[in-house]
Amino acid sequence: MHLQGLDLNLLIALDALLTERNVTRAAERIHISQPGMSSALQKLRHHFSDQLLERIGRNMELTARGRALAEPVKSILSQVRELSEEASRFDPATARRVFRIAATTYGCELLAAPLIVALGRTAPLVSVEFEELAPDTAERILDGRVDFAITISARLLDKMDSHDEHFHSEKLFTDSFVVAVAKDNACPHDAVSFDELCAMGYVETRFGGTIAGISEQLWRQQPRQPHISCWLPNFHLTLDTIGKTDMATILPRLLVSLQGERYNVRALPVPFEMPILEERLYWHKRNDNDPGHRWIADMLRQITLG
CATH class of the missing domain: 1.10.10.10 (Winged helix-like DNA-binding domain superfamily/Winged helix DNA-binding domain)
Structure with missing residues (x-):
């Protein structure tokens, strides 16, 4: 035509x-x-x-x-x-599609391997590409370069205000925060006080070099802040640094649980109030009627429930 x-x-x-x-x-x-x-x-x-x-x-x-x-x-x-x-149909056994998902290293750590294993069993010709969450992720969803973003709403908030009418989102999973320190750190084994935490060197994670994490935002509201020794672009570098020094950081509990042994890190309670971490799944509304898009979203839901 x-x-x-x-x-x-x-x-x-x-x-x-x-x-x-x-x-x-x-x-x-x-x-x-x-x-x-x-x-x-x-x-x-x-x-x-x-x-x-x-x-x-x-x-x-x-x-x-x-x-x-x-x-x-x-x-x-x-x-x-x-x-x-x-x-109106999507047969995962024969479909040939590539889905792109933007997430932090934390989101990738929890979801990438389980999703790839599940696709290998049920959708051998479907591929998935994970990329780091970035300041332009909202625009990449808008123009179709990204199918989904997995993030807390605050990280996309500055873009969501102007594009909210184009996006749908839902809660994918929740987590809590812990203080992460090296297993051989000199602080008490089962707890660290607010003053002790402020006196320690602190490592902060900034995604894409510019996106401040929740802990950094909440520190700004406290009457006293620790000395930030360095800013690192992902959680793995942060964990590696913590495990080799006497410094501390605040990270999601599930991540520390998964990677604690690998990086010589243990978890302590946060000595001030922290919100529950709610990771949400974002996508463009135009994909609501795409059965393949709905199918991969359901796979992500099943993984978080499992």
Whole structure:
């Protein structure tokens, strides 16, 4: 079918290109060859009289026309798929899909391996790509580069206010916080006081180098704060540092329980009130009618319940 000279089959390629911003990844996304995707890009550039993608430094970025097309094209394809009988079915045993999930190292630690094992049993052609939660994760959900984000709402809050009408979310699991110290740390075995914690060197985790964790935000509300010796970009580096020093940090209980032996770390109660950690699953509302999207979300729910 053609519309004003545009082969509508090219819309699928256009959506992949505008989403991935990379010819190779776009080709992989819709399972065609790289030369085939390059040919499609040339046809699209001719039709729209625009480059759509242009090289900026080492990266490919969307032109203004490309950015303007991204959301309408994705919405059109979503509506077309809803008209298809096949779109109402999803057979995990034969489906070939790639799902992308943004999460902290903590979320990946708890969910990645169990999900990959489950996919190997029930959906051998379905792949999952985990990436670090980043300041632009909300935008990546909007433009389709990420299918899900697993995070506390506070970490996306600055973006959620302006995009809330596009997202759905639900509670995935809850956790609590503990003080993490080395097993051979000189502090008392079963507890640490507020003053003792403030007197210790402290390690803070900032995701993507800029996203402050809950503990850092709550420390700012306390009458006294510890000296922060360093900021690290993920929980594993933080745990490794804690296990080799006399410093402390505050981390999710489940993570310390899973990795305590590996990193020579033990858990103590936090000497001031901390909120329950509620990790939520976020996705774009346009995916609500996608059976594959619903299926992978249900897999994540089953893993957290298990």
